[in-house]
Amino acid sequence: xxxEPPRGVPEEPARPGDEGAAPPPGERDPFGQPLxxxxxxxxxxxSEPAAPGYGPGDAYAAPAAHPPPAWQPPPGxxxxxxxxxxxxxxxxxxAGYPPPTVWQPTxxxxxxxxxxxxxxxxxxxxLVDFVFIALAFVPSIALFVAHLRVAGxxxxxxxxxxxxVLYAPVFMMRAGRRNGQTPGxxxxxxxxxxxxxxxxxxGWSLLRELIVKGLLIGMIGSFFLSIPIVLDYxxxxxxxxxxxxxxxxxxxRVVDA
Numbered sequence: 498x499x500x501e502p503p504r505g506v507p508e509e510p511a512r513p514g515d516e517g518a519a520p521p522p523g524e525r526d527p528f529g530q531p532l533x534x535x536x537x538x539x540x541x542x543x544s545e546p547a548a549p550g551y552g553p554g555d556a557y558a559a560p561a562a563h564p565p566p567a568w569q570p571p572p573g574x575x576x577x578x579x580x581x582x583x584x585x586x587x588x589x590x591x592a593g594y595p596p597p598t599v600w601q602p603t604x605x606x607x608x609x610x611x612x613x614x615x616x617x618x619x620x621x622x623x624l625v626d627f628v629f630i631a632l633a634f635v636p637s638i639a640l641f642v643a644h645l646r647v648a649g650x651x652x653x654x655x656x657x658x659x660x661x662v663l664y665a666p667v668f669m670m671r672a673g674r675r676n677g678q679t680p681g682x683x684x685x686x687x688x689x690x691x692x693x694x695x696x697x698x699x700g701w702s703l704l705r706e707l708i709v710k711g712l713l714i715g716m717i718g719s720f721f722l723s724i725p726i727v728l729d730y731x732x733x734x735x736x737x738x739x740x741x742x743x744x745x746x747x748x749x750r751v752v753d754a
Contacts, residue, residue: 606739611752613739614687619751620730625681630660661711666702674754683754692748701747709743 606613633656641649668679669689677689677697689697689705710729718725729742736745744750 606737608690608738608750608752611690611750614751614753616733616739618685618687619733619739619741622679622681622685622687625684626664626679627681629680630664633659662703662707665706666699669697669702669706670699672696678754682751686754687751688754689749689751692750697749705743705747705749709746713746714743 605615634653637649637652637656639649640652643649665679668675668683669677671678674688675683678687682688689702691697691701695701714725714729718729725742732741732745733739738750740750
């Protein structure tokens with residue numbers, strides 16, 4: 498094969514100074530690609546890339562939507578209080594926004610005009626009564642130990658009757674502000690009241706202390722691993738009116754005196 502140029506296509510003579518000259522703008526090679534600039538030709542500074550989403554041929558990206566700001570109450574008096582003289586009341590919140598909540602301090606639990614006694618004061622009063630009740634058995638035990646069995650047995654029976662039958666009803670049936678108080682409740686400043694407002698008489702106190710607490714919950718509950726007794730003492734911790742189980746049965750409340 499010869500290296501001679503094809504016939505019929507005249508060669509363009511080289512011009513002085515063409516070496517190293519850049520091809521004219523828009524000139525492309527036989528494959529349709531733009532020709533690179535020749536060596537020695539200054540190149541243009543690259544332009545900064547266009548922002549994504551806004552260049553030629555790019556799809557338009559809409560800005561992210563932001564939620565509307567939460568409604569804030571305008572400056573002024575707190576909700577529920579009148580506005581000062583000469584100042585209009587604050588406008589109500591716009592539709593679709595909940596009204597602002599105002600913290601209200603919570604006080605002690607109440608029963609009518611009474612303040613319900615706390616669980617701790619009830620337990621402390623029961624412990625004080627237990628000490629007074631235990632003192633009734635000391636003479637009978639002393640006589641029994643001294644070999645005076647008859648006298649000791651008599652005193653032991655009297656102490657049992659006083660403890661389980663007479664102690665609470667006799668003290669709780671008193672009139673005035675001492676009504677519904679045992680010595681332990683009187684020291685702790687609490688007392689028992691009936692739900693209907695009636696006074697605590699001997700019969701109702703006997704029903705509460707002996708029949709319900711002593712027999713129903715105490716004696717019968719001992720056959721069930723003493724679980725009813727424990728629940729009776731702990732029930733005021735989660736009851737909304739600080740009631741024990743025996744309070745719920747006889748409709749009583751223990752309140753501050």
